[in-house]
Amino acid sequence: MRTYETGEFTLERVREHVWELPQTGSMNVPARVLANESLLDEISDDRTLEQLRNTTELPGITTHALCMPDGHQGYGFPVGGVAAIDAERGCISPGAVGYDINCGVRLLRTNLTYDDLQGNERALVESLFDAIPCGLGSGGVIDADAVDIDAILEDGVEWAIEEGYGVDADLTHCEDHGRRQDADPTAVSQTAKNRGKKQVGSLGSGNHFLEVQRVTDVFDPSIAEQFELSTDQIVVLIHTGSRGLGHQVCTDYLEAIETEHADLLERLPDDELAAAPADSRLAREYYGAMCAAINFAWVNRQVIAHETRRVFESVFETDFEDMAIELLYDVAHNSAKLEPHTVDGEQRELFVHRKGSTRAFPAGRDEIPAAYRTVGQPVLIPGSMGTGSYVLCGSAGGPIQTFGSTAHGAGRIMSRTQAKQEYWGGDVQDELERENRVFVKADSGATIAEEAPGVYKDIDDVVAVSESLGIGTPVARLFPVCNVKG
DNA sequence: ATGTCC
Numbered sequence: 054m055r056t057y058e059t060g061e062f063t064l065e066r067v068r069e070h071v072w073e074l075p076q077t078g079s080m081n082v083p084a085r086v087l088a089n090e091s092l093l094d095e096i097s098d099d100r101t102l103e104q105l106r107n108t109t110e111l112p113g114i115t116t117h118a119l120c121m122p123d124g125h126q127g128y129g130f131p132v133g134g135v136a137a138i139d140a141e142r143g144c145i146s147p148g149a150v151g152y153d154i155n156c157g158v159r160l161l162r163t164n165l166t167y168d169d170l171q172g173n174e175r176a177l178v179e180s181l182f183d184a185i186p187c188g189l190g191s192g193g194v195i196d197a198d199a200v201d202i203d204a205i206l207e208d209g210v211e212w213a214i215e216e217g218y219g220v221d222a223d224l225t226h227c228e229d230h231g232r233r234q235d236a237d238p239t240a241v242s243q244t245a246k247n248r249g250k251k252q253v254g255s256l257g258s259g260n261h262f263l264e265v266q267r268v269t270d271v272f273d274p275s276i277a278e279q280f281e282l283s284t285d286q287i288v289v290l291i292h293t294g295s296r297g298l299g300h301q302v303c304t305d306y307l308e309a310i311e312t313e314h315a316d317l318l319e320r321l322p323d324d325e326l327a328a329a330p331a332d333s334r335l336a337r338e339y340y341g342a343m344c345a346a347i348n349f350a351w352v353n354r355q356v357i358a359h360e361t362r363r364v365f366e367s368v369f370e371t372d373f374e375d376m377a378i379e380l381l382y383d384v385a386h387n388s389a390k391l392e393p394h395t396v397d398g399e400q401r402e403l404f405v406h407r408k409g410s411t412r413a414f415p416a417g418r419d420e421i422p423a424a425y426r427t428v429g430q431p432v433l434i435p436g437s438m439g440t441g442s443y444v445l446c447g448s449a450g451g452p453i454q455t456f457g458s459t460a461h462g463a464g465r466i467m468s469r470t471q472a473k474q475e476y477w478g479g480d481v482q483d484e485l486e487r488e489n490r491v492f493v494k495a496d497s498g499a500t501i502a503e504e505a506p507g508v509y510k511d512i513d514d515v516v517a518v519s520e521s522l523g524i525g526t527p528v529a530r531l532f533p534v535c536n537v538k539g
Numbered sequence: 540a541t542g543t544c545c
Contacts, residue, residue, distance in 0.1 A: 128540090153540040190542055248542070259540055300541045387540090 057090065059097040062106070070518050073117070074102070079322070080109040084118040087455070089518055092122050095466050095510060100126040101133075107322040108136050113143015113331065115396050115403060119455055121410050122518040123464030123510060128152065129325025132409035133464060137456045138331075140391055140402040144317070145336045146328035147310065147343075149406035151387040152303045154343055155350035156261075156294030158433045159227070159383035160444065161358055162280075163365070163376050165287040167267040170534060173368060174265075174492040178535035180364045181263060181494075185357055187256035187539040188496035194254025194356050202246045205253065206238035209348035210355050218359040225422050226380040228412065228430075231351045235391070237341025241298070242305050245342075249298030249349055254356030258496065258539035260462075260504060261293040262435075263357065266442065270530040276446050279428045280381060282529045289378075290442055290531065291357050292435050293539070294387065295350035302346045306339040331404070340389070340404075347388060354383060381444075382422070382431035384411050386461040394456055405456050413447035413459040413525050421447075432525050434516065436463045438485055438493060439506025441532040443516050450523025459525040460516070463509035476502040495538035504538060 055066040064072035064086060072093065074084040084105045086093065096102065101124055108118040108130055115137050124133025129148035136149050170177070186192050197205065204212045210231025213219050224230045256263060268286045271277045282288070295302075310327045311318055313335055318327050329336040358380065362373035369376065389406045396403075405412075413432045414421055421430045429447035436442045440463070451457040467475065478498025485491040485506075495501045519525035 151540075156540070251542095257540075258543090261540085294540070297541065304541090 057093055059102070062102045070522055074106055080106065081114050082109050082117050084109050086120045086124065087518060087522060088122045089514060092510065092514055092518065096125060101131045104129065104131045105134060107326055108134060108149065110322055111136060111138060111144055111146060111326065111328055113139035115139060121458070121460040122515045123409070123460040123462055125464050127408060129323050130408055133460065134408050135410050135455060135458045136406040137394060137403040138406065140331055140404050143331050143404065144328035145331065145339060145389055145404050146326055146406065147303050147306050147339060148325050148327060149408055150343060150389045151408045152300050153294040153387055154299035154302060154346040155385045156387045157350065157354070157383065157385040158290055158292045158435050159354045159358060160381040160433050161289040161361065161378055162282065162381045163287045163378050165376055166285045167287060167534070170287055174535050177265060177368050178492045178494045178537060180368055181361065181535065181537045184360045184364050185256055185263060185537060186254070187537060189258050191255055193252045194360055197250045197253045199246070202250055203238045205352045206241055206345035206348055207236055208232060209351045213352050213355040218356050223355060223380045227351060227383040228385060231355065231383070233344035233347045235341060236345040236348050237338070238345050240338040240342035241302060241345050245298045245301035245305065248301050249296065252296040252298065253353060254360065255296060255353065256293050256357065256537065256539045257296050258500065261539040263361065263537040264290045264533050265535040266290055266531040266533050268529050269441065269532045272527040272529065273446070276428045276526065276528045279425060280431055280444065280528060282444065288531060289361055290433065290435055291354050293353060293357065295346045296353065298349050299346040302342045306335065306342065310335050310339070343389060347385060351383065382433065384433050386411055394452065403456070407458055409461050410458045411461045412457055413445070413451045414457045415447045415449045415451055432459055434460060434462055434512065436512035437506040437509040438491060438504060438533055438536050439489060440512050441530055443512065443527060444529045444531065445516065445519065445525035446528050448523050448526045454522060455524050459519045463512040463515060465508055466510050467508040469503045472503045472505060472508045473499055476505040476507070478502040481505045491533045491536060493536045493538060500538050
């Protein structure tokens with residue numbers, strides 16, 4: 054058997070791109086990394102494998118813990134990790150969802166082509182930067198009051214549409230119609246709500262961005278037609294999450310769970326994996342609060358999409374309907390979700406924890422918008438400013454191998470600190486404009502350095518692994534035209 | 540990711 058050895062770990066090759074850490078000692082299940090050997094090299098000297106192994110000790114975890122091809126170390130649980138845990142006898146773990154609850158992306162399509170845009174890039178990026186608050190402590194598009202916040206947490210995108218920030222079709226083109234029904238606003242602390250009030254419609258910082266892109270390649274013409282994507286078309290990718298509100302929900306429940314379920318914590322290999330037993334009060338409350346934060350993030354992306362439409366209207370002096378600025382889809386990258394899955398021939402309800410991983414359901418599933426149900430759900434994979442992004446489609450291997458999940462991005466290979474030593478923001482910006490005609494506008498030069506294309510894994514490798522495993526079918530490739538960075 | 544350390 055072929056193996057891959059690194060530090061204390063020996064991974065066994067199950068088949069191409071599937072590497073298993075066998076179940077030993079206190080592990081409840083084996084762990085699997087989906088990667089090629091060069092992607093494995095990139096996680097060989099950080100804590101990714103150790104964290105993945107730790108995850109297998111969560112009570113009630115089924116089948117195997119998974120790490121997607123773009124995985125890297127995170128808080129307690131790898132970014133790129135998937136853990137499917139029994140919803141009756143298992144547990145739920147905030148660290149396996151992440152601090153940025155419903156960090157995710159949405160893609161808007163337009164009927165504009167790259168030709169329509171050239172010459173307007175600078176005006177467009179400046180207008181978008183002015184219209185959409187970004188960076189830490191920037192404030193939001195909306196100044197929400199206490200009543201608004203509760204409605205946002207309860208109703209999600211429905212609230213935004215009723216308030217005039219979008220159209221009905223936006224609802225049907227969002228995962229869960231932009232609303233988690235299990236949201237419980239009463240489980241969200243006042244501190245979290247106060248942080249959220251001034252952040253409705255804000256990009257945030259770090260790897261969050263708004264990018265105007267052009268479609269450079271179509272790989273699957275028939276699915277692309279269903280997604281209404283074609284070469285040279287202009288699209289807009291919005292990547293942000295639940296801001297301070299979601300962060301506060303995670304902080305609040307980690308603290309409460311660590312105290313209330315100290316006995317379980319003691320049996321876990323890492324305090325950062327703190328978990329609440331599935332039948333506990335805190336499990337119910339965290340799930341309700343997390344779903345509410347998910348709704349907040351969807352409203353955040355919805356309001357930003359609305360502002361984007363307005364900016365395009367002003368720059369191109371055309372109604373957004375005439376530019377057909379429509380929501381293609383919106384996906385969550387950080388979430389836990391109650392889903393039915395077949396495990397060893399048995400139908401079970403699982404908390405599928407996806408942290409830096411995208412749900413990628415294949416054709417036929419009821420959860421997919423009617424417009425895409427015959428092909429599979431759109432999967433949106435943002436890449437770096439210099440390499441572009443991908444649209445994939447959920448495929449049949451997902452439910453069998455990964456609880457219907459695939460990768461979520463390129464994945465960092467360098468810390469932010471290291472990135473600032475390697476790159477100078479102004480130089481990165483100049484080079485992108487000169488060599489790639491990518492127009493970047495950011496809150497600070499440091500942000501651009503931290504997000505330089507070289508700090509990310511090769512997104513082509515990440516997508517190729519997903520394709521070869523049958524957990525995501527490449528549909529189209531997108532390349533940046535304008536980038537607004539948090 | 541994050542009112543980046545109450």
